[in-house]
Amino acid sequence: MTVQQAPVALTAKELTSDQEVRWCPGCGDYAIIKAVRSALAEIGTPRDRTVFVSGIGCAARFPYYMATYGFHTIHGRAPAIATGLKLANPELDIWVVTGDGDCLSIGGNHTLHVLRRNVDVNVLLFNNAIYGLTKGQYSPTSRVGTKSPSTPMGSIDNPVSAVEFALGCGARFVARSVDTLQKHLPVVMKRAHAHKGASFVEIFQNCIVYNDGAFAHFTDREIAADTQVFVEHGKPLLFGKDNDKGIRLNTSTLKLEVVKVGENGVTVGDILVHDETNKVLATLLAQMQPPSFPVALGVLYAEEGLDYTTAVYAQVAAAKSKKKAVPMAELLRSGHTWRVGV
Amino acid sequence: MSAVSAELPRHIDRRELESVVIRFAGDSGDGVQITGSQFTDTTALAGNDLATFPDFPAEIRAPAGTTFGVSAFQINFGARSIATAGDAPDVLVAFNPAALKVNLSDIHPGGLIVLDTGTFSARNLEKAGYATNPLEDGTLTKYRTLKIDISKLTLEAVKEMGVSSKEGLRCKNFWTLGLVYWLYGRSRQSTIDWLQRRFASRPEIANANIAALNAGHAFAETAEMPGEISSYVVPPAPLEPGVYRNITGTDAMAWGLLAGTQLAGIKLVFCSYPITPASSLLHALANLKQYDIVTFQAEDEIAAACSAIGASYGGALGITSSSGPGVALKGEAIGLAISTELPLIVVNAQRAGPSTGMPTKTEQSDLYQAVFGRNADSPVAVLAARSPADCFEVGIEAVRIATKYMTPVIVLTDGYIVNAAEPWRIPDMGAYEPFPVQFRTDPEGFHPFLRDPETLARPWVKPGTPEMMHRIGGIEKSFSSGHISYDPENHQKMTDVRAAKIDGIANDIPLQTVEDGTEGGALAVVGWGSTYGPISRAVGNLRAEGEDVSHVHLRHIWPLPRNLGDLLGKFDRVLVPEMNSGQLVTLLRAQYLLPAEGLNQISGKPFKISTIEAAIREQLEK
């Protein structure tokens, strides 16, 4: 947000457009749009100042279902279009909705650059580890061995980690959540929105039709407590049903390890305390994977920095104070001119 | 060897010339382009009409002395109106053997060649691929030559100036310029002023160059110059009264786009990705930020087009630029702008292709790409500039059409137009009628694909406008509601209306006129883009001889002017010279079922007037 202004009263219903939603019944996208509407209602930016920009894919239909401004564009290019929009009008609240193929395959280059430039937009990655709209091919985040119409013998290429990629690109806000976490998701979105500069939020989203249960090994209710750790700035990285497991840094290997408080002399004091301004820690947390580690959810990394459009307009202002914008007729006569005839 | 030896016909009077073509050629490091542009400025101040052709090597820093590192700058100036940079140089200034080797075949027999003998070392001869020394083996007997050890004389001239001998040697282009100034009776003052400004922080460099300039001039003027040579005179051209300046196509386009957005009353957001020969437009606009312009160097060609579209969606005018290969990458995005009916300008500085082709060489082979080169039925407006100065008018016209019709406009220039300069009578800005953009703010009865009954354009709404929230996208939408629609009849209707909108622009552009000649007759020569210069001169020359030939030049490539078919139908024959294998000619044949014929040259070089004259003669004899 560039301009501070009083939030308006807004309800989730007022944020819902009159268009019929076309996602498959049971798709994780329903849960995400619910969370987005509730976050936006709390944020209170007027609907006419909010824009959703999307590329192509199931997730990309999102803008049609929001009673805000929306632009459903082309495959992979939403970050570039959002950048141009922000350049034209830095006062808009811009959300980019993208999927794993859109964001990390065809549009990987634009994701890289919107993040490193720190354009003040919020990127919501709906990661379902599959191409849904094109009927089920494996995606850049699918695990090795994913059987799909294009990989009948299983996929052989290594998946990309979205948050590690984002951190590598120089993103200054990187967070993670799950479609079903209806309390957590709006909180993360509000944080993303409050961050000035590019925010990147990976949301694990279940595609019930083509990749059902892709994340079940850490999102299933019964096991979630032991396979997820909610990171919070200034708080120890504890998890588990009894909140007695923790993440500790092994200083001799420079690796993280899971320990149990009370076992082998481990105390809460030994557990790492989350510091969301520590990029090294964020990177280590981003790498944690089941079964040996829980998946880190929440704001992994957040650090303020100059956002792109502010810098762009500072240069425009500097140019204006240095050089007078003389009228066009005068500009055309700048430099060498000569008169012919009268 | 004495410092100079001349082999010239015994007696040359000071004589008045109607026009002269000079080509400066040397290593990229010889300052050839600076020499040429200084000569251009001085010549313009002397009141001549002129046209220039800077010809760059593909490599940025090619090894010194090699033929592929030769850079050249040609200027044609005269006491009459000048249409092209000239077919064949009357004068070649060759700074080294490689420059001689590359350029010699272009010179008129009897032409004057100025050579720096100081560079004709065995090593340089070998690098240029000369087995024997052309100064001695009879290669140059057809020409008049002025063999001067310019390197040595330059070093002598600057020896007291406190510069290193390396820096001193780099002044030899100004020594040579001084000599050429004397040959054509030119004042040195504007170059002296320029050097003082340019090297304000290093006065010793400025002074050394000025000393070299003066020494070259004095050398020609005094006894050291062979007595037979006297100065030529090229009197001023009868130009239309007014205030003039020199302008390159790049600067004219930058100013035209800026002037257009000012007339439209909207912000300019320019998004581009570096590519030869288009990058200079990004540089030019990046230096005009005081006009509230935003320039953005995107991560790739696709992002450049997409960010421009994003800017237009936001209520600015998004403009992107590139050359053919980059425009190919932008194709899908242009389709999005067509489908969502957002204004967008794509400036294509065409170059020789396909693929990387010859990036620094000119061609006009992207007409098909501009008119047809996208998936699906995807019409856009296409304009082409005919000369450097014409880019100003075309830039304004592109903004007018893009904003009035909510459409992408593709503007075609080429490598020649963007780099070349010509004198330009500065237009009166007060004569341009503003065309302010009206953003829709009224929610009453609104949907995003309502249409203006006259232009068929949809309303332009800036996000941020209260109570106007709406969604657009690349999926087909309903004609009547703007919502997503897969209805077959609706798709037919939307396809038709998108085409009708673009076709309708033909009612809003000037009727096609005849540039030179009559509205009917034996032969029409139809051109577009930078073939304007050679066609106009060729047609002018043959008309002066009494031939029945007329010149028709197109600015609007799509839609075509609505009277064009009738106009061309009044000629027995139609000849279309193009620097491609026949693209406009195909379009004209398809549109009007005319038996038009092409004259096609794909050499990376502009047409010679004589080539077009010969083709016209051949047509007239048929």
Ligand code: SF4
């Ligand atoms: S295919 Fe998968 S991701 Fe797409 S809408 Fe259906 S369930 Fe959701």
